[in-house]
Amino acid sequence: MKDMLVQVEPLIPALRRYARALMRDRAAADDLVQDCLERAVSRWHQRRDGSVRAWLFTILHNLAVTQFRQTTARGRHMSIDDAGEQELVSAAAQEQRLIYRDVLSRLARLPEEQRAVLLLVAVEDLSYADAAKVLGVPVGTVMSRLSRARERLQQEMDGAGLGNVVALRSLK
């Protein structure tokens, strides 16, 4: 149990961050992480060789997917406006906060599978192979989802940027 403590504990903040970015709700995300940790404790000895990080993210991701499915089945719908960026962005300067809120609202508009890939790779620093394991898809799928996620995020940003340019011109 000692080695588990040493290997798992440092990863809890990252698990929380991933859960919250996916769920966009602090309480729901922490519940999910708690569930994940309980499973990790009970299955520690069943773990195969390989990255503990990838193993934990796999458990967490599967729990999140199950949760999403149940939420969808119950017909509860979380709108984009309801996305809870307030929950996500806390300690940042005012100006920075607006930029962060903007990128998170664009992230929220991505399909769930693209959002998961982008978070795992770009924020949680999982290798492409580990991200593939977590999501249960081939590496090629990870790459194509990543590419689509980035293009889509960028398109929205350019769209917004274009608006800004027009606004600036009209000021002149």
Place this chain on the structure above:
Amino acid sequence: MSQRPITEDDLHAYVDQALEPERRAEVASYLDEHPEVASRVAAFAKQREQLRGALASIADEPLPAELNLSHIIENRKRRPLRGWGAIAAMLLLGLGGLGGWTMRSVLQENSTGLSALAQEAAYTYGVYAPDHVRPVEIRASDSAEFTKWVSNRLKQPVKVPDLSVAGYRLMGGRLVATSHGPAAMLMYDDNRGDRLVVLTRPMSGRNQDTPMMPQSTGDVAGFAWADGGLGYTLVGQLPTDTLRPIANEIRKQARPI
């Protein structure tokens, strides 16, 4: 210098700092020559920085008590498995005078049919699935010997399903005792270390052919059914949606011809 062509994947790996130094240099010099690609890559890198910045503070928050790993480990020691908690509760009820009747009715209700089999499987899972020293008595490499032995003991031909299509490998099996006589336990696992238990034993009386039903005991869930006098159950700590197709596969393979 002969260069491999730069691919879309290389550009993303460049953004994610996942390239070997040599390849990274190759991509960098490609970007120097292709400003329009370079600006796309720069935009992706900026996205990445913004996302990381926006989410960074979450990882710095102090952990709430529920996420204290030492607490979680301690709680688990006190409460080994929810299934066992249920048995303990029933036994405690049984000790009380009035409670004796309560337990009797509970036991009668569950003592026949598929729910009894599923409960036996859940208890078997609770005992052997967490075991990392000897979860099975006979290993998969000796599955022919195992099949012969349990078929003799169960007085019915027992088949060992191949679950590789579902990503599960046979670890092996053992004979377990139930209140309905001996049963054959098979254990499977996948690359993540998730374990599944298949328990099979002869069914009595009117339960010889029963359609597949979902079952759950504590946090162990699965499916049970009976075909041609043999009862089967598949249990694990996975969502029922995940277990259902595996149960169907077992049923297909184990069905008497």
